[in-house]
Amino acid sequence: MESKSDLIVDILNHATALLHADGGSVFLKDGDHLRLAAATGTHLLMERRTTYAPASPAITFEVFRDGQPILVNDFSRDSSRHGFYDEIEHSQMEIRNLVAVPIELGDKIIGVLRCTNKTVNNANADFTAEDARTLEIFGMTAAAAIQARKDLAFATAAPYAFVLMPFKDEFKDIYELGIRSLAVDLGIRCERVDEIEFNDAILAQIYKGIQSADLIIADVSGRNPNVFYEIGYAHALHKEVVLLAHDSVDIPFDLAGHNHIIYTGKITLLRDRLDKRLRSWLDRFTSH
Numbered sequence: 001m002e003s004k005s006d007l008i009v010d011i012l013n014h015a016t017a018l019l020h021a022d023g024g025s026v027f028l029k030d031g032d033h034l035r036l037a038a039a040t041g042t043h044l045l046m047e048r049r050t051t052y053a054p055a056s057p058a059i060t061f062e063v064f065r066d067g068q069p070i071l072v073n074d075f076s077r078d079s080s081r082h083g084f085y086d087e088i089e090h091s092q093m094e095i096r097n098l099v100a101v102p103i104e105l106g107d108k109i110i111g112v113l114r115c116t117n118k119t120v121n122n123a124n125a126d127f128t129a130e131d132a133r134t135l136e137i138f139g140m141t142a143a144a145a146i147q148a149r150k151d152l153a154f155a156t157a158a159p160y161a162f163v164l165m166p167f168k169d170e171f172k173d174i175y176e177l178g179i180r181s182l183a184v185d186l187g188i189r190c191e192r193v194d195e196i197e198f199n200d201a202i203l204a205q206i207y208k209g210i211q212s213a214d215l216i217i218a219d220v221s222g223r224n225p226n227v228f229y230e231i232g233y234a235h236a237l238h239k240e241v242v243l244l245a246h247d248s249v250d251i252p253f254d255l256a257g258h259n260h261i262i263y264t265g266k267i268t269l270l271r272d273r274l275d276k277r278l279r280s281w282l283d284r285f286t287s288h
Helices: 004-017 059-066 129-147 148-158 168-185 202-212 227-236 265-288
Strands: 020-030 035-040 070-072 098-105 108-120 160-164 191-192 215-219 239-246 261-262
Touching: 004 020, 004 035, 004 108, 004 129, 020 059, 035 059, 035 215, 035 261, 059 098, 059 108, 070 129, 098 129, 098 265, 108 129, 160 168, 160 202, 160 227, 168 191, 168 215, 168 265, 202 227, 215 227, 215 265, 227 239, 227 265, 239 265
Parallel strands: 160 191, 160 215, 215 239, 239 261
Antiparallel strands: 020 035, 020 108, 070 098, 098 108
């Protein structure tokens, strides 16, 4: 199957060709942030920021927030934009002009598509309002392609599952093959805290993950005290929690009354039982 980056790069290559641009980039919605999905042409050299937080004073997040295209043909003359294009490393690449449009899926904005430095017949040229409209229409086509990709479900406001488990090598395949790949196949965005870029203390980020999750998946194997603590926090927030265990001896007394998926170290068994549990949860989640 084509990888996520291959799809976005294809989108960018078509967009830059349409607008005769030297480079392009796509940022996709990830929770309340925007994350760089791919860059082509000159953008491969000039992107220095890969994540935008809410209220970020930059053109990219302005387009995402307001849902309106932005076209700037001379940053030196447009004082209202001076300093706002801080995602570009100006010392590495001169940015003459830019057009940025929202990527819209129905009534949702799932990202931003940008092109810079228009060149026609080897000469510098200005982007036009028609260029912006062309890119907007192209963005709608891109949104449909993104929606069809389960590995891009995070951008289309898919259900979010946060996974609690020990960070040990023996759990790597359990997570990657038994949990995450299954969740992605079902259109569920799935993360463990060590996959998230953050500046906070790890416990604070775990709290945020639990708070924002639609579903918690927790593996109690090995009786890890941190995992038990995090499960308790999730239960206190009345989150739905799917509990996993290698063996019934891993289940403490206080959790014995909860239905666990016992997988005895077999990933195929875990996937089969977790698939049924997640499908049942999805039916209830999407019906609300």
